[in-house]
Amino acid sequence: MDDGIARMGEVVFSGPNLPELRALGLGSCIGLCAFDPSTKLACLAHIVLPQARTKDTDEAGKYADTAIPYVVKQMTARGANASRLRFAIAGGAQLFSFPGSDSQLDVGRRNIEAVKELLADMNLKLVGEDTGGKSGRTVTFDSQTGEVLVRQAGGSVAVIAVLS
């Protein structure tokens, strides 16, 4: 669907008629925003899990380790320059507390760690983040201004990064 909304495992790109991208109600998932300031091309990936079982998955957007290379490749193919790309991330919350559960089950935290490690490994610039905690988040990404706006459940709204 071309409504600029990244659903679970989806990657969406801005376009002439699609200046705003959104990911609604992220819990443990991560919303990864990528922006090329000179072309004003914006991309939002709704990452679900840290690691794909196989690299040749046809659902590249779902896993951190396949989504990030996919985003870079797609943005480059659309005229962006990989070295100019700027990133922001939001999400990775743990809504439920599981008595007796260990950190293995904290998918939110594992997602955050995986995304950050991969961005660092690929020398990609992470400019802002709003991660962890216990609340869900909605990300709104404006490709005109490069602003990444995060609304948390309960109402607090903040610009977490300006990627331009």
Added chain:
Amino acid sequence: MVMPRESKADNPRNNRDTSLANFMTVAQFGVKKASEALRLMSASAVRMDVISAGVSPTSRLSEVAGNPEDLVIGVYIGVEGDMPGHALLVFPFECALVLVDMITGSPLGTAKHVDEMEQSVLQEVGNIVTSSYLNALSDYYRCTLLPTPPSLAIDMAAAVIDSMLLNTGRFEEETISVVTKFAGAKRSLRGFFLYIPEIV
């Protein structure tokens, strides 16, 4: 195939049909039991009806509770034992308040916030519904099913459901689910009971 981890199907006395189709029949019976328990608990004010049971795309499950950003109350109960699974009750915020009033027998409009007392009522609803449902399953499959203590979250609908799905430890393209709607006899009451068995 949905089967207890240590299959007892080899034993002729336990020769139960473990096909998916049959699981859905048993699950619907479980919901009927849960509905009966809830009616007892609420003096016939609340009942449950199965709205869908089967295999559906996982990404669509987050739409079960309606608008992804709507504020909901989620009660999660993990299921351990021979046939592990995950149970989640989801109520839109206002409906959770109505439900609390119905269960406590208070005039509608009494509960205004979800504080400690309201939380424990909703967790208790989760316990009653889930254990009645599990009893029906364990009777049929003759296996042990143990619910974990309930965990409650007040958050956006999509966030609640994605957290539950991710904590199942797996996230497949398709998920077996039983989705049940709650209904109030006198007042409109929306709510869902979602059960996802782990596939062995």
